[in-house]
Amino acid sequence: xxxxxxxxxxxxxxxxxxxxxxxxxxxxxxxxxxxxxxxxxxxxxxxxxxxxxxxxxxxxxxxxxxxxxxxxxxxxxxxxxxxxxxxxxxxxxxxxxxxxxxxxxxxxxxxxxxxxxxxxxxxxxxxxxxxxxxxxxxxxxxxxxxxxxxxxxxxxxxxxxxxxxxxxxxxxxxxxxxxxxxxxxxxxxxxxxxxxxxxxxxxxxxxxxxxxxxxxxxxxxxxxxxxxxxxxxxxxxxxxxxxxxxxxxxxxxxxxxxxxxxxxxxxxxxxxxxxxxxxxxxxxxxxxxxxxxxxxxxxxxxxxxxxxxxxxxxxxxxxxxxxxxxxxxxxxxxxxxxxxxxxxxxxxxxxxxxxxxxxxxxxxxxxxxxxxxxxxxxxxxxxxxxxxxxxxxxxxxxxxxxxxxxxxxxxxxxxxxxxxxxxxxxxxxxxxxxxxxxxxxxxxxxxxxxxxxxxxxxxxxxxxxxxxxxxxxxxxxxxxxxxxxxxxxxxxxxxxxxxxxxxxxxxxxxxxxxxxxxxxxxxxxxxxxxxxxxxxxxxxxxxxxxxxxxxxxxxxxxxxxxxxxxxxxxxxxxxxxxxxxxxxxxxxxxxxxxxxxxxxxxxxxxxxxxxxxxxxxxxxxxxxxxxxxxxxxxxxxxxxxxxxxxxxxxxxxxxxxxxxxxxxxxxxxxxx
Numbered sequence: 001x002x003x004x005x006x007x008x009x010x011x012x013x014x015x016x017x018x019x020x021x022x023x024x025x026x027x028x029x030x031x032x033x034x035x036x037x038x039x040x041x042x043x044x045x046x047x048x049x050x051x052x053x054x055x056x057x058x059x060x061x062x063x064x065x066x067x068x069x070x071x072x073x074x075x076x077x078x079x080x081x082x083x084x085x086x087x088x089x090x091x092x093x094x095x096x097x098x099x100x101x102x103x104x105x106x107x108x109x110x111x112x113x114x115x116x117x118x119x120x121x122x123x124x125x126x127x128x129x130x131x132x133x134x135x136x137x138x139x140x141x142x143x144x145x146x147x148x149x150x151x152x153x154x155x156x157x158x159x160x161x162x163x164x165x166x167x168x169x170x171x172x173x174x175x176x177x178x179x180x181x182x183x184x185x186x187x188x189x190x191x192x193x194x195x196x197x198x199x200x201x202x203x204x205x206x207x208x209x210x211x212x213x214x215x216x217x218x219x220x221x222x223x224x225x226x227x228x229x230x231x232x233x234x235x236x237x238x239x240x241x242x243x244x245x246x247x248x249x250x251x252x253x254x255x256x257x258x259x260x261x262x263x264x265x266x267x268x269x270x271x272x273x274x275x276x277x278x279x280x281x282x283x284x285x286x287x288x289x290x291x292x293x294x295x296x297x298x299x300x301x302x303x304x305x306x307x308x309x310x311x312x313x314x315x316x317x318x319x320x321x322x323x324x325x326x327x328x329x330x331x332x333x334x335x336x337x338x339x340x341x342x343x344x345x346x347x348x349x350x351x352x353x354x355x356x357x358x359x360x361x362x363x364x365x366x367x368x369x370x371x372x373x374x375x376x377x378x379x380x381x382x383x384x385x386x387x388x389x390x391x392x393x394x395x396x397x398x399x400x401x402x403x404x405x406x407x408x409x410x411x412x413x414x415x416x417x418x419x420x421x422x423x424x425x426x427x428x429x430x431x432x433x434x435x436x437x438x439x440x441x442x443x444x445x446x447x448x449x450x451x452x453x454x455x456x457x458x459x460x461x462x463x464x465x466x467x468x469x470x471x472x473x474x475x476x477x478x479x480x481x482x483x484x485x486x487x488x489x490x491x492x493x494x495x496x497x498x499x500x501x502x503x504x505x506x507x508x509x510x511x512x513x514x515x516x517x518x519x520x521x522x523x524x525x526x527x528x529x530x531x532x533x534x535x536x537x538x539x540x541x542x543x544x545x546x547x548x549x550x551x552x553x554x555x556x557x558x559x560x561x562x563x564x565x566x567x568x569x570x571x572x573x574x575x576x577x578x579x580x581x582x583x584x585x586x587x588x589x590x591x592x593x594x595x596x597x598x599x600x601x602x603x604x605x606x607x608x609x610x611x612x613x614x615x616x617x618x619x620x621x622x623x624x625x626x627x628x629x630x631x632x633x634x635x636x637x638x639x640x641x642x643x644x645x646x647x648x649x650x651x652x653x654x655x656x657x658x659x660x661x662x663x664x665x666x667x668x669x670x671x672x
Contacts, residue, residue, distance in 0.1 A: 028057050035067065044075040062091035070102055078109030078382070079403035098123065101130075104137065108354055109381045111605055112640060113145035143373075144353035144381060149635050151609050152375040153417040158402065158410050162215045163206065168408035170399035171280075171334070171386045173231050175238030178390060179208035181397075182219060182241065183411055184230040203231045203243060220262040223255050232334070233282035236391075242268075242281055250277045252292055268292075269316050271308055279303060280334045284341075290316055291335040291343065300324050301349055303331035326361060326368050334386045338393075343368070346385030354381035358398060377609060378414060404603070448491040451508050460508050461529070462539045466501040467517060470545040475501025478519045478546065483575035485512045485528075485559055490575075512572060514559035516579045520586065522546040523661070524579050528558040549587050554595070554662035560618065567613035569621060577621050580661060584627055591631045594618045595660040599653035600639040612636025614659060633664070 035050030051068045058064060069084030085103045088095045096102070104119035117138050124134035158164060167186040174181050186201045202224045204216035218224050219231075219241075228246040235241075239257045243265060244250060251273035253265035267273055272281070274296050281292030288310050293303045304327040306319040326332065330349020333356075337343050341363055346356045350371050357379040359371040373379060374387075383401040390396065396414040451460065467478040475496070480503055482492035496503040507513055507529050515527040525544050547553040559576035562568065569577075584592065596611030615634035623629055642656040 028054055031057075032064075032067070035071075039067075039071055039074070042074075044071050047071050060091070062088040062095045065091070066095045066099065066102075069106070073102060073106055076382075076401065077403070078106050082106040082110050097126075100126070108137065108141055108144070111144070111148060111381060111608060111638075113141040113148070114640065117141045140352065140354050140381075143351050144376070147353060147373065147376040147379070148608055149612060150375070151377055151612060154378070155415045155417065156377055157413045157415075158400075158405055159413055160212070161406065163213050164406040164410045166407040168201070169411050170409040171231050172388055172397040172399065172411045173234035173241070174388055174397065175234060176236035176391060177238075178395065180234075180238050181206050181208075181213060181216075182231045182234055183216075185216070186408075200226065201228050201230060203229055203241075220255075222264050223262050230280075232280035233336070235283065236339075242283075244279055248273075249275060250279060252278045252281050271316050271319050272306075277303075282335050282337055284337055285339045291322075291337060292319075293331075293333045293335065293345075294319075295331075300327040301329040301331060303333050305332045305335055305345060322368065325370050331356075336387050336389070338389050339391055344374070344387045344389065345371075346387070347371070353379055355383045356385045358384050358387045377605060380605070383409065445494050446492070447494075447506065451492060451506050460506050460537065462504060462506055462537075463515070463529075463542065464502070464504045464539065465542040465544060467496040467503060467519070467544050467546060468501055470547050475499065476519050476522075476546055477501070478503070478517050478544075480505055480515060480517045482507065483514045483516065483559070485514050485561075485572040485575055488571070488574045488578075514575050516576070517544050517546065518579070518582070519546050521549060523549050523553055523555045523663070524583055526555060526558040526576060526579070549583075549590055549663055549666070551663050551666055554660050557618075557659045557661060560659045562614055562617075565610065567610060567617050569617045577618065577625075580618075580622060581625055581627070583661075584622070584631065589666050590663050591633075591665040593662045593664045594632065594634045595662055596634070596636040596638075597641060597656060597658045597660070598639050599656040600642070601653060604639060608636050608638030608640070610636070611638045618659060 031050050031054045035047045035054065038044075038047035038050060048068065048071050051064060051071060054064050055061070055068065065084045066088040069081045069088060072078070072081035072084065085099070085106050089099055089103050093099065100119040100123040104116045104123060107113075107116035107119065120134050120138045120141065124131060124138070127134070163169065163181070163183070165185060165187045169183060169185045169187075171184040172181060173183070182203060182205050184201050185204050203219045205219040206213045206216040208214075223229065223241075223243065225245070228244070230244040231241060232244055232252065233242040241255050241257075241262070243253050243255065245253050245265065252268045254268060255262045255265040257263075268278075268281070268290070272278060272290065272292060272294075274294065276294055276296035278292055278294045281290055283290055290308045290310070292306055292308070294306055295303050296306075299321060305322045307322055308316040308319040311317050321327065326343075326345075328347060328349025330347060332345050332347045332349065335343060335345045342360050343363075344358060344360045347359050348356045350357070350359055350373070352359075352373055353376065358374050360374055361368045361371040363369075378384065378396075378398065380400070380402070382403075384398055386399040388397045394416050396416070398412055398414070399409050400412050401409050402412075467476045467480075468474065469476055477498040478496045478501075480494050480496065481490050482505055483489065484491050491508075492505060494503055494505050505515065507515075512530045513528070515529065517525040517527075523546070525546055527544075547555060557576050557580070560573045561570040563570065580592070584590065594615040596613075596615035598607040598611045600607075612634060613636070615636055619632050619634040622632055639656070643658075
């Protein structure tokens, strides 16, 4: 039994029992006092029942919204907490002295790291005595944001029923063939742990059935007892299991399978089990060492990891603390050693996204290396622990508390993906836009003969306007090119007037076209036109504002195209990508950040991953075409930075789905 899970689970198990509105007729003050008393006792479902009744009486009261939000937050339901806390803060920023801290916690848990940092800093400024806590949370958000910008290439699936249930399911252990799964669950129990207000847990066992799993059964009457018992490690052969028993203060036991039945578990011995709390353990690949977690005296934090070597007698020798590289001032738990000797474990003390994350360490030159976070999206700001990795490292199982989960803690499966192949060079057929020449070369203007023909037939649109400096509004002499995005061919090139900045360009009907405007020393401007084949002739007037190529300036790439929900660049994007290449060639000192953005449709975390993958696709193209990797980086913001409201599709969500380039550094020229 792991209290780090159970402190979050009682709410999940009972929240569906709420009966909203039962107290509507009661006095508002009495309702709130009842809710406050329930909250102080940790009875979050009861507290919410009262607060919801109060909300029905005064629906817009920010103080009631705040109480609902903090109750959800305390119960581990951060996704539900966030809108209530945001509403309270918007209506009354002084609703509570610590509102910034609570709102920051909810934002962090929902992966809105930039906004969370802002509120943690506000809390820090007003609460100097909590500077250490604030600093730690800010660092978590900064680190979490960094991990989310560079996600692990994998897919994650929360296993469906019958593996996961509405209760807590965690601690997956598998045999080498991965056809036998043993885990811990709080289902099917009539006994309640009054200390943690949840059901006692049992060890369940299931076997592979097609693409899923058979209905799990309790592993054995010899193994499961009336209190908490939990699986911690299964040998590759599937013949020996190590388990946690809540006997004494909690100890580790071993049970063996004889082909028909599991044996009565036996204690791991006095060197491993002490008067302290031992929660989990695993064998080294050769079976000569046992790694386990204990909160015995002399450690570096709460739970520490220890190792014991097997003696010639078969007993386990004196346990040694694994040192302050592995152990932190927090807790380290659930060790798992891969056959290649890499150690995986959960920790809330090493640098992570928040709560428990999964880490790994390798034994190098006689010592354990500093643990590294195994990354997002496996780790999130919520709870992750109990990691198992297949022998070929292509699959993994772990336990997590996720807002989209089935119950409390759920068992998740990871499928690691191979890196995507580079974009095929042979598809790059664009005619390079000549933006290196001086705009005075008016003789370079040309119009494809077909465009003139379509104009004469009235099957074209005329775009006229001015090219202006964005900051001061003065006219600029610029090159404007029209690219057929289907063929990536430049079909028209014109120049704006040197004095007035005026220009005119013809857009043929029946295609998708990109207009690229460039001026030396400025970022290029990108427009997109998709015109039906038989539209009426029209004239459009516009002003194109140009941004200087300096730190912080950015432009939307309006001719970068992806299929819905995918991150593979479509061939129609090549012309725009060539413009980015030309920009970097003309300005060898600038460094660009590729920003990916989505609308708010779908899951926030999924959107963040998708936006990053799209930004990385652009980055990969540029690297493939020879741009130095130190001049590029990719960031995925997901739905975090909309530029217009997401209420509508046209002019709303479609605008927010975008890819940008942003100058993040300009190196000064050095005279040689």
